Amino acid sequence: MLGVIGDAELPPIDRNATEPFVGITTDGLPLTGLDAGGHGFDSAPALDAVTEFLRSLTSNQRAAVMLPLDAPQIQMWTNAFLTFPEHGLLLQELSEEQRTHALAVIRSTMSTRGFTQLRRAMNLNAQLGHFVGRYADTLTEWCYWFTVFGNPSTNGPWGWQLAGHHIDLHAIIIDQRLVLTPAFVGCEFEAHTLFHDHRSAALALMDSLGPQRQSKALLHGSMLSSELPPELAGIVDGRHRAGAGRDNLTLAYEGVRGDAMTAGERELLRKLLAVYLDNLPTGGPRETRTKAVEKHLDETHLAWIGQWDEKSPFYYRVHSPVVLIEYDNHAGIFLDNDEPEPFHVHTIVRTPNGGDYAKNLLRNHYHRHHGEP
Secondary structure, three states: OOEEEOOEEEOOHHHHOOOOOOOOEOOOOOOOOOOOOOOOOOOHHHHHHHHHHHHOOOHHHHHHHEEOOOOHHHHOOOOOOOOOOOOOEEHHHOOHHHHHHHHHHHHOOOOHHHHHHHHHHHHHHHHHHHHHOOOOOOOOOOOEEEEEEEOOOOOOOEEEEEEEOOEEEEEEEEOOEEEOOOEEEEEOOOOHHHHHHHHHHHHHHHHHOOHHHHHHHEEEOOOOHHHOOHHHOEOOOEOOOOOOOOOOOEOOOOOEEHHHOOHHHHHHHHHHHHHHHOOOOOOHHHHHHHHHHHHOHHHOEEEEEEOOOOOOOEEEEEEOOOOEEEEEEEOOOOOOOOOOEEEEEEEEEEOOOOOHHHHHHHHHHHHHHHOOO
16 A cells, blocks of 8 residues: 555555565575675774764754664655654754764765765755755755664664655664665755766766667667556655665566676676765775675666766666665756756665674674574
8 A cells, every 4th residue: 555645655654664675585485694894894983983973962962863763763764745754863963073973973874975975965955955045944955854773782783874855864773784775865955966977987888788688678669658557757755665664575686687698797896886885984884884785796686767978867776685876866866856956866875685784694694693594
């Protein structure tokens, strides 16, 4: 059953968050024995940062910002209009000192590049508000809800969520591993300042493919809503399949496989993947995540919708057993373009087969340390 907002259909996010978690799969059955990487994370700076953040709060604020790691709210996020109560603390309502401490928690679990991208997206949200001259209470730099999940400690798993317009990020720290999915980042204003590499690396790869492989990758040659199936022409999700409320999505592989590409094309595929993996801290987490993605390069599929030139809007998906990436250009929400344009971008990164929110790792952790099944 779908909830309808205007003419955009959305899944019942709050209800879906209470369903048994499976993860994104190709056939409803998650693959087992996969290692998605993220090893070797030094959690001490993150623990110091979150400790300082919690100390800066009042007792009522601490009660509001902290939820159990298995709370359904960790799966309750959306780039669209909220259909469920907010949770956590709104950065906009915190003092400057408290916001600084909250940002320090986030910074401690991301690369410099990833954190810079996040802050740029937050600023672009405010710039969009100034440009349209409306929504002064929501199109701002700080209209984002921050939540701490779990009880931060040296040995116990914990994490955080930042959720709001064009930003929905998750970080889970568990057994010296770091998981940063699901991750949604977008903007409807000046997208070239934020997503240049995401676009240029994809264009370079698509351009490099021979006609036969381009044809295999191409799902639809147009981004016009009238020329796409209805499920790929919605206002909220556009062509995205793995958006909010779709944690148990069944999504078959489509497009051209990595083992059908030439050595040069595979190298360009690696460069595209690296754009999205660079939000992980340097060292162990990024290196082991990259190795895990590389291990499945033969099985990695590239799918495309639209044209592939500098001025055209397009969608692409990169999908393997351990990573799912979606990039999409959208029609206007606050601006007046009726069809997708390159200046409006949504991106999603997922870890299929139960890896999102570190669910697989948490299950193994509780079994190993607490004897849970």
